[in-house]
Amino acid sequence: MTQDEIAPIHPDEGADDIAQRQMxxxxxxxxxxxxxxxxxxxxxxxxxxxxxxxxxxxxxAFVAIFNPFGNLPLRxxxxxxxxxxxxxYQYPALIREGNFDSFVLGTSxxxxxxxxxxxxxxxxxxxxxxxxxxxxxxxxxxGKLALRNVSSPRNVLVGLDVVxxxxxxxxxxxTKRGFPEWMFDENSWNDLPYMLNMxxxxxxxxxxxxxxxxxxxxxxxxGYEVFVPPESEYDAEKAARKIWKNxxxxxxxxxxxxxxSEVERKSWRYPALDWLDRLLGLVPHxxxxxxxxxxxxxxxxxxxxxxxxxxxxxxKARVAEIAARHGAHDVDFRILSxxxxxxxxxxxxxxxxxxxxxxxxxxxxxxxxxxxxSATGFWVYSAGPAR
Numbered sequence: 001m002t003q004d005e006i007a008p009i010h011p012d013e014g015a016d017d018i019a020q021r022q023m024x025x026x027x028x029x030x031x032x033x034x035x036x037x038x039x040x041x042x043x044x045x046x047x048x049x050x051x052x053x054x055x056x057x058x059x060x061a062f063v064a065i066f067n068p069f070g071n072l073p074l075r076x077x078x079x080x081x082x083x084x085x086x087x088x089y090q091y092p093a094l095i096r097e098g099n100f101d102s103f104v105l106g107t108s109x110x111x112x113x114x115x116x117x118x119x120x121x122x123x124x125x126x127x128x129x130x131x132x133x134x135x136x137x138x139x140x141x142x143g144k145l146a147l148r149n150v151s152s153p154r155n156v157l158v159g160l161d162v163v164x165x166x167x168x169x170x171x172x173x174x175t176k177r178g179f180p181e182w183m184f185d186e187n188s189w190n191d192l193p194y195m196l197n198m199x200x201x202x203x204x205x206x207x208x209x210x211x212x213x214x215x216x217x218x219x220x221x222x223g224y225e226v227f228v229p230p231e232s233e234y235d236a237e238k239a240a241r242k243i244w245k246n247x248x249x250x251x252x253x254x255x256x257x258x259x260x261s262e263v264e265r266k267s268w269r270y271p272a273l274d275w276l277d278r279l280l281g282l283v284p285h286x287x288x289x290x291x292x293x294x295x296x297x298x299x300x301x302x303x304x305x306x307x308x309x310x311x312x313x314x315x316k317a318r319v320a321e322i323a324a325r326h327g328a329h330d331v332d333f334r335i336l337s338x339x340x341x342x343x344x345x346x347x348x349x350x351x352x353x354x355x356x357x358x359x360x361x362x363x364x365x366x367x368x369x370x371x372x373x374s375a376t377g378f379w380v381y382s383a384g385p386a387r
């Protein structure tokens with residue numbers, strides 16, 4: 001041991017004091033190491049926090065710039081482009097673009113009504129806002145939004161389906177696809193809590209790919225999309241199997257024996273028809289309003305004289321009353337006809353082929369013009385405006 005290593009002894013120090021002072025050297029060294037380690041951890045934590053905040057800020061800016069739902073006030077990249085498969089989150093932006101004076105509401109049974117054909121047959125600039133599995137409430141909300149943005153539409157076409165007849169329509173208003181009520185008001189600020197998640201980032205990335213030329217729009221600005229397979233892929237045998245698969249009801253010819261009493265008929269609830277009545281009350285009298293029952297295959301229609309047929313007939317009768325009250329056309333293609341009984345006109349029991357869609361547009365235009373039933377039995381004209 002060198003002289004330097006020997007701790008100087010104070011005259012008044014005892015043995016314990018000397019021992020404690022000699023142990024203090026390693027303790028001080030250990031404290032210095034711990035302080036250095038803590039400082040290093042604090043630096044790493046700060047770097048992590050700064051990195052996270054930077055990434056978060058970049059994502060916020062990314063979503064704000066590409067505006068995936070078209071609902072944010074910042075519109076850097078021009079008109080909205082639909083890059084998402086969920087129409088409920090995309091149609092509000094197309095509506096607010098205002099590039100139409102006529103619109104279609106409905107379910108997937110109305111989606112093949114081509115705006116260009118409607119424009120030619122009925123006049124105006126149509127947008128097709130029909131929703132896959134669209135509930136009556138969702139259609140009502142879309143219609144109200146459309147009427148807020150185009151106050152005097154030239155044409156309003158509601159493609160009616162059985163969803164308007166559901167007794168629980170006021171209880172089951174939406175589907176598992178979700179419905180963004182927050183997107184249907186005029187306040188963009190309450191949309192912000194919903195605008196930063198993996199979905200919005202993904203759709204923003206798709207919009208980036210669109211602007212770089214790598215992807216096309218998911219749906220064009222008029223809302224029209226041929227969602228069924230190409231006509232070249234149609235297989236009549238496969239379609240027939242789909243139409244009649246798991247169908248308990250016999251093929252055409254069998255009828256029921258149900259007879260409804262007047263008391264029972266009056267007790268039936270159709271809550272969605274109140275929304276239809278309200279919606280038509282918002283439409284100016286100058287607009288051409290068409291309530292149009294879509295022609296599903298007879299396999300999707302209730303058997304004659306069955307309980308379901310009686311309920312549907314009552315629903316149609318009440319729709320006709322609403323149409324008459326508001327001066328709207330009520331045209332019914334959802335009947336037994338040469339079109340609806342032929343398997344080869346359909347992909348499945350709900351979805352007709354593109355050529356049938358063209359026939360519907362032609363028939364609707366004729367029904368509106370003549371206010372008469374079809375000479376071939378394709379449609380029944382139930383109500384219309386006074387001439």
